[in-house]
Amino acid sequence: MPIQRPDPDQLLDRLQAAAVRARRGKLKIFFGATAGVGKTYAMLGAARQQLLHGVDMVIGVVETHGRMETEVMADGMERLPLREIPYRENRLREFDLDGALARKPALILMDELAHSNVPGSRHPKRWQDVEELLAAGIDVYSTVNVQHLETLNDVISGITGIRVWETVPDKVFDTADEVVLVDLPPDELLQRLKEGKVYLPRQVERAINNFFRKGNLIALRELALRRTADRVDDDMLQYRRDQFVAPVWRTRDSLLACIGPGEGLEKIVRTAARLASQLEVPWHAIYVETPALQRLPEAKRHRILRNLKLAGDLGAVTATLSGADVDEVTVQYARDHNLSKIIVGRDHPRPWRFWFRSFADRVGKRAPDLDVIQVARTEGEREQTRPDRHDVVDHVFKQWPDYAMAAIGCGLAGLLAEVMFPIFDLPNIVMIFLLAVVLVSLRYGRGPGVLASFLSVAIFDFFFVNPRLSFAVSDVQYLMTFAVMLVVGLITGQLTAGAKYQARVATRREKRVRSLYEMSRDLSAALMPEQIAEIGERFIAAELGARAGFLLIDDKDKLQAALPSAKGLPAVDLGIAQWAFDHGEAAGQGTDTLAASPILYLPLKAPMRLRGVLALEMRNSDRLLIPEQRRLLDTFASLIAIAIERVHYVEVAQNTTVQIESERLRNSVLSAISHDLRTPLAGLIGLADTLLLTKPPPTGQQQEVIESMRNSAMRMNALVNNLLDMARLESGNVQLNRQWQPLEEVVGSSLGACAALLAGRPLKVNLAPDLPLLHLDAVMIERVLVNLLENASKYTPPQSPIEIDARIEHDGVVLTVNDHGPGLPSKREEAIFEKFERGKKESAAPGVGLGLTICRAIMQAHGGSIRGETRATGGASFILTLPRGLPPSDDGGTPDEGSAFAGMDAMDEESATERPQK
Amino acid sequence: MSEIRARVLIVEDDANIRRFVRMALESEGHEAFEADSIKRGLIEAGTRRPELIVVDLGLPDGDGVDFIRDLRGWSAAPVIVLSARSSEADKIAALDAGADDYLVKPFGAGELMARVRAQLRRQTQQGIAGEPLIRFGDVCIDLTRRVVERNGHPLHLTPIEYRLLTYLAAQPDRVVTHRQLLKVVWGPGHGEDSHYVRVHMANLRKKIEAEASMPRHLITEAGIGYRFVLGE
Secondary structure (H helix, E strand, O other): OOOOOOOHHHHHHHHHHHHHHHHOOOEEEEEEOOOOOOHHHHHHHHHHHHHHOOOOEEEEEOOOOOOHHHHHHHOOOOEOOOEEEEEOOEEEEEOOHHHHHHHOOOEEEEOOOOOEOOOOOOOOEHHHHHHHHHHOOOEEEEEEEHHHEHHHHHHHHHHHOOOOOOOEOHHHHHHOOEEEEEOOOHHHHHHHHHOOOOOOHHHHHHHHHHOOOHHHHHHHHHHHHHHHHHHHHHHHHHHHHHHOOOOOOOOOOEEEEEEOOOOOHHHHHHHHHHHHHHHOOOEEEEEEEOHHHHOOOHHHHHHHHHHHHHHHHOOOEEEEEEOOOHHHHHHHHHHHOOEEEEEEEOOOOOOOOOOOOOHHHHHHHHOOOOEEEEEOOOOOOHHHHOOOHHHHHHHHHHOHHHHHHHHHHHHHHHHHHHHHOOOOOHHHHHHHHHHHHHHHHHHHOHHHHHHHHHHHHHHHHHHHOOOOOOOOOOOOHHHHHHHHHHHHHHHHHHHHHHHHHHHHHHHHHHHHHHHHHHHHHHHHHOOOHHHHHHHHHHHHHHHHOEEEEEEEEOOOOOEOOOOOOOOOOOOOOHHHHHHHHHHOOOEEOOOOOOOOOOEEEEEEEOOOOEEEEEEEEEOOHHHHHOHHHHHHHHHHHHHHHHHHHHHHHHHHHHHHHHHHHHHHHHHHHHHHHHHHHHHHHHHHHHHHHHHHHOOOOOOHHHHHHHHHHHHHHHHHHHHHHHHHHHHHHHOOOOOOOOEEEOHHHHHHHHHHHOOOOOOOOOEEEEEOOOOOOEEEOHHHHHHHHHHHHHHHHHHOOOOOOEEEEEEEEOOEEEEEEEEOOOOOOOOOOOHHHOOOOOOOOOOOOOOOOOHHHHHHHHHHHOOOEEEEEEOOOOOEEEEEEEEOOOOOOOOOOOOOOOOOOHHHOOOOHHHHOOOOOO | OOOOOOEEEEEOOOHHHHHHHHHHHHHOOOEEEEEOOHHHHHHHHHHHOOOEEEEEOEEOOEEHHHHHHHHHOOOOOOEEEEEOOOOHHHHHHHHHHOOOEEEEOOOOHHHHHHHHHHHHHHHHHHHOOOOOEEEEOOEEEEOOOOEEEEOOEEOOOOHHHHHHHHHHHOOOOOEEEHHHHHHHHHOHHHOOOHHHHHHHHHHHHHHHOOOOOOOOOEEEEOOOEEEEOOOO
């Protein structure tokens, strides 16, 4: 048996999902069959437990419906004040999302997940509020009834006859971290109803008779139980996958839902969504627009597109395709996307159209290998879908010039025929009229074409067929001519109109592609954000008829006001733009967030991160409902975002080059200065020394002069060193040469460097034996210690002792240098680390007050700190902390085989047992 | 200490420093030759056969490191490098190229002469190679028996510690970089793992030195490497 291993993609998905979950709050849903089973009560009970454990918990919204037991449970819990929203004349009270986000409790109770918010709230639905709370890392308890689940909605309305409009997408329920089923047998529920425990007494009778029939309750309970069981099943599968109990291999047999012009679209969409979630597969929903469908009344077309959007909301990948042959386009799409199950609405058999074959049959015949699932359509919707006579009249009215032109065309054909009548036979005259019909159809489309067909027949009959100037026909033969003429006219009209439509569609598509191409070409040449904004505005105005504004982020990742534009900006609301940016989601017009705003805000997502927000003011907001337009807009947005990111990185690269260049310059200047200053000093000191070596040896007085010359030069050298070090440290990016090393070594080398200065002083070094390796630049830290030791020797009496201690404290190592001098000047413990500050003004001891400043800069560059204090026992104490970090594990470094001493391994076996301690 | 007279070559472009070094050397009886560029330096080194060379790292016609590299092709004379402070990388490069010690500018005549004496002493000691015993402080290394004793008691060293100690002790007063130690003791594959050396050196110090944080024999050259000093 082959070893089964988990699909890497799935693993990755799961890891990413886990990462997102870790940041998000946890959602716990109390799930029930109907109202009155005690969800709110159970939720409050669970919340009370949390409260007892000291969890920071508040009530966001709890609907007690005046039930006493529930009221009692909620006693003593903190309630978030509700917000008042003016609505028409009233002021309605609604959950205060911003208040909750500002309060940021650990846990919040949000009753009735399916609740619709009062218009004017940020989100239309409460579950969207909950999503935002979760995204902010707040845990949420909520309640929901089974009938509120989106995909079960129409099943339940079928059972109970009552349709609820407040629904929650199944996604929310399925992705909840925990679902608790609150169950109550129907008899007990009815008992509670009768006892008035559920609703106030007045409502009881009506409720029992309508909704709370025992049969309904049993069905609802079963649905709730089964839905919970499905979820538990999912959890179990997830667990098995996580634990690698039995890796699940899944072939991707995804679903394709076909949305057509027929009735019951919503049911098809919901069924497909439900099936997809049961099968745990992705699904697609498509609408194939044929020339015939293009002519559908606007309202009907919108209904189709709305359903496509519903499918999108329910998790489908949606597409609008165009083509003449629906079956062919559908099957092609299914094959391209590896979709093996096609869901279609069942066509009603129509005996009078015996040649008619249903869509399901046609797809089945074309692709016998694909499963076709037929879904019964809901009857109720048929009424609305009748073609509206008013629409047709309206259409004709709007296009009257075309119809007039059709009539004129026929008249001209008649005149021409009149001229030719004496010369040609009647059948040839017919051709003139047919030509007129074809031309009219070609120029003005289908309706005028039909009019032209009828008019042509009428004119031909009236003016040319005997008896002339009468509709009467003497020769019955002509009836055949009329019929054929009419049919040929209508068919050619249809064909030419269809061809013209296809051509128009193709042109439009080409135009879209061309504008995308042109835009990306223009964007690739842009060098500044302003240019990008200008290009974006131009193309969006041309393609979508919208005004655009660009809000980009600055260096500190803060959203800036819109870039100025020549064409005038839309009235951007910075608050909404910020929301869209923070959440990385579209907001404003036509979205789920603040839909009342006249402007659509799209986040500009580039590969690395969000780059800003695109604000769009649409002249015709319906255009965004059309998936093609929406996709075009999204493509525009991502092209723009990528261009902005590219420009950003160009800038970053330039800055870096400039920085590197200036850093290089500074370093070369510094080393030139240091060389040029030190060489003469070295000469001076050296020559002073050689003076002492001259023969005959200098006198005592001369020697003194030489000594002080030498000392001055040495002091000057120290000063130059300090100034150069300071300049180097001040430049900001000090290049530390950090290595993992024992502190002892640095202390040792510092003491060695100061050996001459400290001669004759008692030194006590006490380094804790368990000090870890530290990641530091030995030269720099030596400099710190040497500076401190020099200070100690300078400011304390000779022969007074100096102590150095080191120990581990918390997650760092603390090194202390203590002396037994006069201590630090009081209240100036901080000030002595400032530049050019000295403990005593005009002290006799040499120095300019840079030593401690350098110490502090070096310690800070190491991520450590330094402070000074006067000990209670007298004497100054400098306390240095260094971070511990994660030292590399030392295995002693096994020597290579061929190393010079490799042959010596066997030399002293007994001593080899004593391995170095870490 | 016995007086050693030697021929010393000074390669340095600054005339003042050259003069002072020369005077300091001559005051102890050494014979000094001067060169102000790499080219002159190599010619002088080839013709005069100096027993010690003092080289400045920054020369008008190139880098002192290149000079050392060229020189090491045919001469084993000890090299003392003169360098500016805060250029550890240059010093390491020079030492890796074959220099034996370094002096940071500005330096005094006393310092210079101490280094010169140490290098010349090393030179003569190498003359009596095959000496099986190295003694310093209260420690004695017996190379033939492969035993290290302190105050007559055997010290337990790990193989690595033994290798480190013998390698360093064999060339007293010479600055050995971390990389050189890694290469010799661990092998060429460990060129960058300098914390190995530091850890083992710390352990070795605890066994050899009277006070590990104030070492007298295994001296740390911060950021560069180690120097073994015999001591008095």
